[in-house]
Amino acid sequence: MRAFIFVVLIFTVSCQKDDDPELLPVNRTVIVYMAADNDLSGDAPVDLEEMQRGYTETGAKLVVFVDVAGEAPYLLQMTGTGGQKLKSYPEFNSADALQMQHVLNEIIEMYPAEHYGLTLWSHGTSWLPAERRLSSFVEDGGRQMNIPDLAEALPLRFDFILFDACLMGAVEVAYELKDKTDCLIASSTETIYEGFPYDRIIPELLAPEVNPAQVARCYFDYYNRLEGAYRSATVSVTDTRGMEALAAATARLIEGQPFDMTAFDRAAVQRLDVYGEQYVFDFGDFIAKAFPHADAVALREQLAATALYKAHTPQFIEEYDIRTFCGLSCYIPHPQRNDLNSYYQQLGWCKAAGFSRLFQP
Numbered sequence: 001m002r003a004f005i006f007v008v009l010i011f012t013v014s015c016q017k018d019d020d021p022e023l024l025p026v027n028r029t030v031i032v033y034m035a036a037d038n039d040l041s042g043d044a045p046v047d048l049e050e051m052q053r054g055y056t057e058t059g060a061k062l063v064v065f066v067d068v069a070g071e072a073p074y075l076l077q078m079t080g081t082g083g084q085k086l087k088s089y090p091e092f093n094s095a096d097a098l099q100m101q102h103v104l105n106e107i108i109e110m111y112p113a114e115h116y117g118l119t120l121w122s123h124g125t126s127w128l129p130a131e132r133r134l135s136s137f138v139e140d141g142g143r144q145m146n147i148p149d150l151a152e153a154l155p156l157r158f159d160f161i162l163f164d165a166c167l168m169g170a171v172e173v174a175y176e177l178k179d180k181t182d183c184l185i186a187s188s189t190e191t192i193y194e195g196f197p198y199d200r201i202i203p204e205l206l207a208p209e210v211n212p213a214q215v216a217r218c219y220f221d222y223y224n225r226l227e228g229a230y231r232s233a234t235v236s237v238t239d240t241r242g243m244e245a246l247a248a249a250t251a252r253l254i255e256g257q258p259f260d261m262t263a264f265d266r267a268a269v270q271r272l273d274v275y276g277e278q279y280v281f282d283f284g285d286f287i288a289k290a291f292p293h294a295d296a297v298a299l300r301e302q303l304a305a306t307a308l309y310k311a312h313t314p315q316f317i318e319e320y321d322i323r324t325f326c327g328l329s330c331y332i333p334h335p336q337r338n339d340l341n342s343y344y345q346q347l348g349w350c351k352a353a354g355f356s357r358l359f360q361p
Contacts (some may be wrong), residue, residue, distance in 0.1 A: 007231050028159075029113035030094075030205050031104065031349040032064040035094040035122035036231045045184070047121070047164075047198050051078055054202030061111045062206060067094040075107065080104070086110070094274065095122075095143045097153035105155050117205055118181070120150075120157045126273075126280055126329065127172035129343045137165055147176045148347070154180040160212055163203075166190040167273060169236050171283050175349035179241040183212050183308075188272045188280065189234045189316055189327040197222045212237040213309035220311040233311040233359060236327035241305035244352070249299040251354030257291045259358050264290060271320055272329045279309045279340070284326030303327070306351030333358045 011145060032051070035050060038313035039210050044066060055062055055078040063086075067073040067178040068210045073094060077085040108116065130144030137150055145153075158357070160183040169188035177184060200218045204211065218233045223233035267288050307327030315321050333341055333355075341359055344350055 012184065026059055026061055026111070026113045027109070027208065028060040028115040028117060028206070028210075029111040030062050030119070031107050031278065032062070032121060033094075033100065033103070034064055034066045034068075036066070036068045036119075037073075037094060038069070038123060040123065044068045044193070046194065047085050048076070048083065048195075049193060050198035050201055052083055052259075054199040056080070056203060056206070057335050058206045058208070059214045060206040062202065063107050063111055065094075065107070074101075093143055094253070096147045097145055097149040100145075100150075101153040101155055104153075115159050115212065116156060118154070118163070119162040119164060119196075120168075121164040124163060124168045126167040126170045127176075127331065127347060128279060137163070137168065140181065143298035145171055147353045151176045151180055156198070156252065157181060159183065159211060160185060160353065162186070162196070162201075162215065164191065164195045164356040167280055167329070169234065169238070169327070170280065170331075171246070171353070172331065172344075172347050172349045173238055173242075174238045175195040175352065176242040176347065181240055184238040184240055185212055185235070186215055186238070187233065187235050188282070188325070188327070189232070189322075190274060190318065192225075192232055193223070193230055215268045215308050216311070217257065224311075225311055231313050232316045232318075234316075234322065234325055236307050236308070236325075237309040238328060239306050241307050242302065246299075246302050247349060251301045253291060253294045253296060254354040254357065257294050259290055261358060262335045264279075264332070266332050266334075269293065270324050272316075272322075272325075274319055276315065277330060277334075279334075280329045281332050282324055282326055283328045283330040285324050286330055286332055290332075 010108055021339055056072055057080045062078040064076045066076055072091055073089040077084045082342055096286055120137060122137060127147055130146050137145055144348050158181045160180040161177060163186040167190060169186035173259035174184050204215045204218060216237050219235045223231060263337050264280060270285040271278050272282055303326055310324040310327035312322045331344055345359060350356055
């Protein structure tokens, strides 16, 4: 549901030598991994133009990997005068974890920095397995990448990871990535229209000190000012360093509490996706509805300490109201989806948070 506007960027090609001052460490290198070899190809030029408009010389580097349909993948560095095309690659699958790792390592080697940030731009469907033909993250020609594979592919710990992709603000995703980033900026619902407004957030991402909440606020404010179905957004900032404690608090709350997967009314919990069969729900609302008699004080306190910022519009694409939003989504075991339930029980969150017992009769 993104806008389709054709924008032409003028690129210049450059080569770097080993003694090039560009190779000296800078404060921050921000990498955008734009996997758009899919039906989002038409949106990529729009966002690239927004990135160029938002870029100013601050000493930080902004490097974009671009893979769109019908073109060879390439690397682009934003500069004060436009986009500087660094190199082209032979055609490859940008949804392949090893290929992603290779690209990221190459950028890190080319642009050493004290700090790194990463924006992941593509399709997304939370934790759902790629085998469902819906990508957890990244889609290239119908091929996808699972979240555990994504975590394995990331070559270092980033200061922040921003998902410009649908449904990635989930406890399952945040837990899988807790060792690869300090901070997750993401939407728990789908992202609509134009995704993140890069002309507004790029100055924030390149600032001497990044304020993730301000980045998320820029996203929310952009959509909250729109009208009708376009006034649709959720966004949160998750301190992934709190995910272990959040999982432990969840496991303590769930332990010994009755839960009947077959009898539980999933429709009573705040939905956060537009699928006909719901997969993504508000985590806090699920805990409250599934375990109403449990002592949830410790869990609520840890959730507040982990979800550092959260915001939501009153409705989502005029299809459902957003009555409550804790900042993170979760899956609720489905009595008729053994395929999903089996895969879900392999995830780190399911094991650490005690969700495994929810699947037991």
